Amino acid sequence: MKIAVKSLIRDERGQAMVLALILLLIGGLICAPLLAHMGTGLIAGEVYESRAAELYAADAGVEDAIWKIQHDIGLCLGSPSTTYPMTDVNGKSVDVTITLTHEDEYGLIYLVESTATGDGSETEIDAYITADIVTGNYSGILDNVITSICDYTLQGGQTEVDPPEGEEHGPQGDYPGDWPTAEIFSDMYWEDVKDEVPYGSGSLDVKDYTATGIVPLYRDGTLAIKNTGTAGLTVQLTGTVYITGDTLIGGTDHAFTLDLNGQTIFVESATGAAREDEPCEPGSDYALIIVGKCTLTGSGCIIAVGNIKFQPNMDCSPSDYIVVLSIRGKTYMQPNGDFYGTLAGSAEVHIQNGTAHWWDSSFIDEGLEFPYVAVIDQIYSIASWEVNQ
Numbered sequence: 001m002k003i004a005v006k007s008l009i010r011d012e013r014g015q016a017m018v019l020a021l022i023l024l025l026i027g028g029l030i031c032a033p034l035l036a037h038m039g040t041g042l043i044a045g046e047v048y049e050s051r052a053a054e055l056y057a058a059d060a061g062v063e064d065a066i067w068k069i070q071h072d073i074g075l076c077l078g079s080p081s082t083t084y085p086m087t088d089v090n091g092k093s094v095d096v097t098i099t100l101t102h103e104d105e106y107g108l109i110y111l112v113e114s115t116a117t118g119d120g121s122e123t124e125i126d127a128y129i130t131a132d133i134v135t136g137n138y139s140g141i142l143d144n145v146i147t148s149i150c151d152y153t154l155q156g157g158q159t160e161v162d163p164p165e166g167e168e169h170g171p172q173g174d175y176p177g178d179w180p181t182a183e184i185f186s187d188m189y190w191e192d193v194k195d196e197v198p199y200g201s202g203s204l205d206v207k208d209y210t211a212t213g214i215v216p217l218y219r220d221g222t223l224a225i226k227n228t229g230t231a232g233l234t235v236q237l238t239g240t241v242y243i244t245g246d247t248l249i250g251g252t253d254h255a256f257t258l259d260l261n262g263q264t265i266f267v268e269s270a271t272g273a274a275r276e277d278e279p280c281e282p283g284s285d286y287a288l289i290i291v292g293k294c295t296l297t298g299s300g301c302i303i304a305v306g307n308i309k310f311q312p313n314m315d316c317s318p319s320d321y322i323v324v325l326s327i328r329g330k331t332y333m334q335p336n337g338d339f340y341g342t343l344a345g346s347a348e349v350h351i352q353n354g355t356a357h358w359w360d361s362s363f364i365d366e367g368l369e370f371p372y373v374a375v376i377d378q379i380y381s382i383a384s385w386e387v388n389q
Contacts, residue, residue: 051389054116054123057092058387061114062127065098069110069129070380092116107132109383121389128383136178139372142323145358146171146351147344149179150280156353169358171349179346182270182305182327184374189266192240192369193218206235206256213238213261225249227256227293237263237300240369244268246287247304250294250312257315260300260322264369272307273328274347282307282329282347292336296322299341301370303327308345316340318359323370 081099207229216239269287287306314337331345
């Protein structure tokens with residue numbers, strides 16, 4: 001029995017080697033194509049990574065174009081298209097072309113073509129960008145002798161408004177139309193003075209401007225406009241006067257006449273302006289005061305963000321249309337003489353012992369720097385997106 005078992009064991013010698021040789025043969029057959037597949041995968045991965053980098057670079061070109069459209073709206077206006085390069089975006093070079101393809105009162109449509117170039121390949125994204133324009137129509141403010149989104153007050157036995165209350169173009173409280181923001185006015189009038197050297201003094205003497213007129217002027221701070229020269233001098237505005245601080249006109253020294261000449265006095269100060277949570281409750285202080293030593297004539301705009309005290313002498317006729325507007329406060333009027341135009345204030349318009357006449361301003365619209373219709377916002381979105389590789 002022992003001899004038989006030993007014989008069987010001896011007969012199994014070498015079988016492990018056979019199995020090892022079979023495994024080596026199979027491994028040899030598999031290894032070469034497996035390594036080739038892995039090499040192909042690595043090469044494909046590099047290609048995919050490179051093409052993905054191109055795609056992201058082209059996408060970055062579209063995003064940059066959208067930023068430029070939003071922050072430099074004049075980029076494409078006046079020329080069919082604008083092309084510019086971007087270097088080293090994910091290691092790629094990108095060429096971006098922005099073309100204004102459509103423009104109307106409702107918005108703009110741009111075609112953005114962004115092409116990213118790599119090592120012998122390129123990826124192009126064509127995207128249409130729409131800019132929907134949101135506008136406000138402020139022309140209705142000038143349709144009444146008094147306009148307020150809150151209330152108005154007629155006080156004193158000498159107070160007169162024409163047309164009277166209840167009639168067309170008469171005083172309008174609870175005005176339902178669009179009301180402009182301080183930003184709309186500041187943006188508009190800043191364009192008129194942004195290139196001017198800031199006026200360095202806190203006072204302006206009109207006797208120094210009788211020959212030249214008051215040219216476009218920017219004052220960063222408070223300002224007092226007065227006359228230390230001969231009483232009765234006349235000075236004319238020849239451009240926008242933009243003042244950031246509280247302003248006093250005609251408060252001291254000698255009397256003078258200020259000819260608005262179709263121009264604008266804009267006071268950015270918000271002194272006395274009503275708070276957002278109490279829009280009909282203005283403060284008691286004033287951003288702009290015009291008093292009796294100043295006589296106003298001519299057409300023009302007198303605008304302040306905060307409260308306005310309007311007490312000048314008036315030397316006007318129906319052809320002299322004046323807009324007096326407090327954007328976020330009250331307009332208090334007590335003039336000496338007939339006023340022709342519109343008195344407006346978001347919180348309140350208060351007339352005491354004064355006379356105000358509304359007049360059809362259409363004849364002077366082109367001569368008044370007033371934002372009848374202004375852009376409030378532009379909403380940008382991607383209308384379509386196409387990738388070519």
